Amino acid sequence: MSAPLLQVEALSKRYGAIVACRDISFDLDEGEALAIVGESGSGKTTLLNLVAGALQPDSGEVVYRLRDGTPRALSSLSEAERRALTRADWGFVHQDATRGLRMNVSAGGNIGERLMALGDRRYGRIRAAALDWLARVEIAAARVDDPPATYSGGMRQRLQIARNLVTKPRLVFMDEPTGGLDVSVQARLLDLLRGLIADMGLAAIIVTHDLAVARLLSHRILVMKQGEVIESGLTDRVLDDPQAPYTQLLVSSVLAA
């Protein structure tokens, strides 16, 4: 059996006296979706940013298996190698779409930018890829030249997903991908994400405070509280038969619709 796609080893991060993440380890296989759940301030977004290389840990290491099969510690990558990873092999879907999109560049340009960063210069092909991806995320082709500043919240989020997936990444990080959206818009986005993760065999790490999102999208789950992982396992087992007191509180606090 090959090495995991991602190995997270004993990551820790403090902000002054506050421990944001304490000694967190897990691994992720290709095609596997992991949800990180917990309340605001539990450290889940910090953990996501540490794993994605957007923050430096105080200690610990993240090892990623490159496309050529070599496992490499993120800290050992050159700046160019790291850029190549985040431009092509990884995606990052932010809760706030304005952080993940260029708001005044056309939708087509937002999608094409990642392809151009990989060296593609053929306008016709980039345009075709942009139109194909707009269709896959259910945005009308007629909107291809409009900037996302003119889009609704749900459309912006779908465009962000298209922009990230156009390079066929192997791993996508998502920070509250449905946060701030209307419930009906959430359902559409979740269904879309579920289909794309399965069809493309994507590995994903999804931070969410919404247990329904975790149940729908993830295979495994980590429950965080005060910077520590207090329970982990198969998603439906953790949600249907939670063991830790805090997980029992989280699960029992959700109103069944």
Add this chain to the structure above:
Amino acid sequence: MSALPPNQLLSVEGLGKTFTLHLHGGKRLPVVRGVSFSVAAGECVALAGPSGVGKSSILKMIAGDYLAVEGRILLADGERTIDIASAAPREILDARRRVVGYVSQFLRAIPRVAALDVVAAAAQEAGLDRAAARARAASLLERLRLPQALWSLPPATFSGGEQQRVNIARGFAGEHRLLALDEPTASLDPANREAVIALIAERKARGTGFVAVFHDEDVRDRVADRVVDVARFSDREAA
């Protein structure tokens, strides 16, 4: 791990379940202890006993949905044996795709996914290509007499009996060696009950093993080869 005897699909050994309710002062709620039984290829074992005795909890432990606090749940996977009670999440997910299928009492509907796709997805997980999976899904829904007009609709708005049939079709769409069924005929009319009984009989003839809870004794008597009385494993203090 010790191999199961040939022809045996499932061996439950000394299985126990207790819930610890941390939000209620850590109150311990014992369910079952020492549950032991086995299922052979082509055999249907019914779990019987009064409501609340732990029948559904046993099925959920076999499917890996509930944590077993003691004992072993040995599943035959070709030459290998998997202990679901101690398996890692990935092993359980893999076993669910190929080895053990679970049909819960209620369908957990996913917004926007059509009934036919819900069923076809299970067939695809078992390795069928998209076209073959959809064909199998259609044939199962037809046998379970779900009106064709509903196939392209998400089941969230279906009646209880219609949802139950989608759920059963999904359970039977794969190639699992063992199926765990929780009251599969509870909300079905007589004609649909017959359709489910026929599906179980066919899969038994092909060697699929069943562990099932039936609320209907008539159905149980017709499909079960053995009945295991769960009351004798009850860990509740006598009321």
